[in-house]
Amino acid sequence: MPHSLFSCQHLIKRYGDQAVVNDLSFDIAPGECLGVIGPNGAGKTTTIRMCLGQTAPDGGHVTAFGLAMPRDALAIKARLGVVSQMDTLDPDFSCAENLLVYGRYFGLKDAAIRARIPQLLDFAALAHKADAKPGELSGGMKRRLSLARALVNDPQLLLLDEPTTGLDPQARHLMWERLQLLLQRGKSILLTTHFMDEAERLCSRLLVLDHGRKIAEGRPRELIAQHLEPDVVEVYGNGALALATDDAHAAVRALAGRVEVSGETVFFYTQDARALLQALAPLHDLRTLHRPANLEDLFLKLTGRQIREEG
Structure with a gap:
């Protein structure tokens, strides 16, 4: 430099x-x-x-x-x-x-x-x-x-x-x-x-x-911008975890570049948030949060979501 x-x-x-x-x-x-x-x-x-x-x-x-x-x-x-x-x-x-x-x-x-x-x-x-x-x-x-x-x-x-x-x-x-x-x-x-x-x-x-x-x-x-898709849709509520694993929701997962689970929340990292939200709309028991990708998403992608103990 x-x-x-x-x-x-x-x-x-x-x-x-x-x-x-x-x-x-x-x-x-x-x-x-x-x-x-x-x-x-x-x-x-x-x-x-x-x-x-x-x-x-x-x-x-x-x-x-x-x-x-x-x-x-x-x-x-x-x-x-x-x-x-x-x-x-x-x-x-x-x-x-x-x-x-x-x-x-x-x-x-x-x-x-x-x-x-x-x-x-x-x-x-x-x-x-x-x-x-x-x-x-x-x-x-x-x-x-x-x-x-x-x-x-x-x-x-x-x-x-x-x-x-x-x-x-x-x-x-x-x-x-x-x-x-x-x-x-x-x-x-x-x-x-x-x-x-x-x-x-x-x-x-x-x-x-x-x-x-x-x-x-x-x-x-x-x-x-280098490491992440531009949009994140967080999904939680009754049945949210099934979105990440069940064959019935494969089409929903296909709309995301990457899917991660943390606790009871499923994170969809996507280039097309509108299509993903439309696909999720019929699932009335779920709650969604749509936001831009941020630095915390970058941190978790690069270092993982597992807890690191002090020491």
């Missing part, structure tokens, strides 16, 4: 005989939000840790801003902002004090940090909570404070590891608004997420990982 800000090339990380990350390469351009999606155990967090120099790769290399990790780790980290999955705020400090202490880790003078604190709290919609401690904040407020803290050194690139996990819809939407503002200001973002709507809203480009390997890469809508 021309003018790459951050680059990982042929990364490998093994634990015992298992390759958790296996020959993974990607670049991040200035002003880009690159999303990394994949099931539990796909290697997302391990990749982030290698990007930060917290875990040494068994193969490959990481470069950023023309510098090499881990040789230039301190210089690289000075230009990064990080929001991890777990809350790492200091519970004994107020919101303002959390920002002040964190800024000192970058060698910033107290006067410079204090001048930035009101702007950072305002950006996080926490100006009214400057003197509150993290234990007094809601989950959404804590995540926004973590984001404000990650911005204290005015980083060029943010690494966000599932930044909205555990938040209610209102808090997630406010976080998305703040991330969009950062992108508009020219920041770059590397984002891992389990939320497909988050990935589609924020990311200009996506990596799909499974078993440590990159299995797809591209712009969200282009990936959807």
Whole structure:
């Protein structure tokens, strides 16, 4: 990629005989939000840790801003902002004090940090909570404070590891608004997420990982068009499952490019939704939902519908 800000090339990380990350390469351009999606155990967090120099790769290399990790780790980290999955705020400090202490880790003078604190709290919609401690904040407020803290050194690139996990819809939407503002200001973002709507809203480009390997890469809508039929008809209700198996419904299945079952719902992926809906209309006990194919459909097609346990 021309003018790459951050680059990982042929990364490998093994634990015992298992390759958790296996020959993974990607670049991040200035002003880009690159999303990394994949099931539990796909290697997302391990990749982030290698990007930060917290875990040494068994193969490959990481470069950023023309510098090499881990040789230039301190210089690289000075230009990064990080929001991890777990809350790492200091519970004994107020919101303002959390920002002040964190800024000192970058060698910033107290006067410079204090001048930035009101702007950072305002950006996080926490100006009214400057003197509150993290234990007094809601989950959404804590995540926004973590984001404000990650911005204290005015980083060029943010690494966000599932930044909205555990938040209610209102808090997630406010976080998305703040991330969009950062992108508009020219920041770059590397984002891992389990939320497909988050990935589609924020990311200009996506990596799909499974078993440590990159299995797809591209712009969200282009990936959807490349891998999926344009329309999905979901069918559920009494007799829905028979549509997927019974010979009597073979003509209905023939109108779909692909048929999948999840729980009590049958998914028809089709090029001709109108004909499919007409064929289903006489089956009055069934309920249907017609919608465009989306990123969740892509994710499930590429990685499967089976549950992946944590660990």
